[in-house]
């Protein structure tokens with residue numbers, strides 16, 4: 196199939212590369228030249244395991260290319276996947292301006308096209324957004340009626356950064372929100388290769404499923420963290436407790452997101468929870484559980500800060516900055532928040548995270564650094580020995596990198612472990628797990 200993918204971000208870059216790898220001809224579209232340029236040279240604009248290779252193959256085989264020309268992309272393809280950002284506004288509501296603009300642009304291109312084009316929204320949007328924003332924008336700009344002059348569907352994305360390609364090829368669920376059958380038929384054709392049977396529901400249901408999914412992940416993490424905190428103070432390993440709980444076959448609970456640890460973050464869980472709470476307020480529905488999920492997350496951040504403060508040391512070596520290993524995504528990383536709090540209170544920090552190279556940051560990440568961490572460049576080092584030489588206390592926030600550090604230090608400096616690098620060392624005061 197001929198496919199265009201709008202947005203070369205964490206979702207769009209992976210989708211475009213995987214679709215090309217599946218044998219489709221893919222045009223990736225982004226207004227940002229820092230996304231289009233590298234992709235056309237076979238370079239991934241983001242850090243994501245395996246993505247460089249897929250992009251190189253796609254460019255090499257000419258099945259993948261990038262452009263900023265919307266008309267060329269719509270004209271040359273049968274179906275457009277829209278993967279543009281839906282960030283939080285400052286009041287917590289969902290910013291749908293990128294989605295609306297993409298719909299306007301695609302609609303204007305459809306106006307000049309003769310064949311039936313399908314527009315498939317993949318960005319995370321609140322229930323009702325397709326109906327109130329996306330469809331009207333497409334109809335207005337194309338001068339055609341949805342379902343007749345062009346097709347639409349809502350197809351939520353469930354990938355996790357750092358395992359995005361594996362998640363693409365082994366999805367837990369495939370949900371299509373139906374508007375017209377012609378577009379659903381195209382999606383079914385595209386998804387023949389997957390083991391999971393797609394489930395077709397209404398557009399509003401598909402929109403709601405996406406939020407429910409992310410809220411569930413956040414809720415599980417906050418629950419696990421709270422149990423972990425209680426267990427730690429009672430001298431019990433909360434990991435073992437939850438492990439045993441999940442092994443009960445009658446309960447049938449997945450272990451995913453039930454491992455006590457640090458605060459959750461990333462570009463989606465916090466923003467989607469905020470948007471859902473905002474939407475609920477507008478519907479006059481109280482959300483004590485969602486509110487507590489966020490409050491518990493804040494408690495985990497406060498707990499990590501207090502543990503550092505309790506050491507009485509001022510020179511901190513922070514291992515990890517992105518929100519999880521094997522990604523360069525800094526958006527709403529709890530480690531960024533922790534670094535900010537420490538920096539703001541005059542702690543002298545050195546941060547080591549090989550996935551964050553200030554000179555290579557682009558797009559959302561660059562914006563994020565400019566607005567949240569303009570001093571980042573002075574705190575980050577690409578030399579782990581510099582952190583080892585500098586620190587009076589280590590904070591482990593990235594398990595992969597921390598393991599390397601652990602082999603380099605075997606002295607008496609305190610270590611605060613947020614990601615369960617080595618729980619066997621937690622018996623003394625020098626090595627403290629956040630909640631084990």
Ligand SMILES: NC(=O)C1=CN([C@@H]2O[C@H](COP(=O)(O)OP(=O)(O)OC[C@H]3O[C@@H](n4cnc5c(N)ncnc54)[C@H](O)[C@@H]3O)[C@@H](O)[C@H]2O)C=CC1
Pocket residue numbers: 201202203204205206207224225226227230278279280281293296297300317318319320352353354355356462463558559
């Ligand atoms: N990051 C993730 O792991 C996941 C994200 N999502 C959702 O997918 C959506 C995209 O997220 P990310 O990929 O993280 O965002 P991102 O911020 O990494 O990428 C968005 C891209 O869209 C581009 N863009 C903006 N306006 C455009 C337009 N009119 N036409 C073409 N491109 C345009 C931007 O330049 C940017 O490169 C969001 O709604 C997010 O909630 C869903 C599942 C997973």
Ligand SMILES: O=C(O)[C@H]1O[C@H](OP(=O)(O)OP(=O)(O)OC[C@H]2O[C@@H](n3ccc(=O)[nH]c3=O)[C@H](O)[C@@H]2O)[C@H](O)[C@@H](O)[C@@H]1O
Pocket residue numbers: 319352353354355356357409412416451452453454456457458459460461462463464518519
């Ligand atoms: O909508 C989205 O954008 C995506 O958001 C998350 O994916 P992602 O943020 O990439 O990564 P996760 O692995 O889910 O991690 C999110 C946060 O939860 C934390 N986490 C994750 C797993 C876990 O067991 N415990 C835990 O604390 C991570 O450290 C991180 O801070 C969702 O889990 C995906 O299903 C969803 O598609």
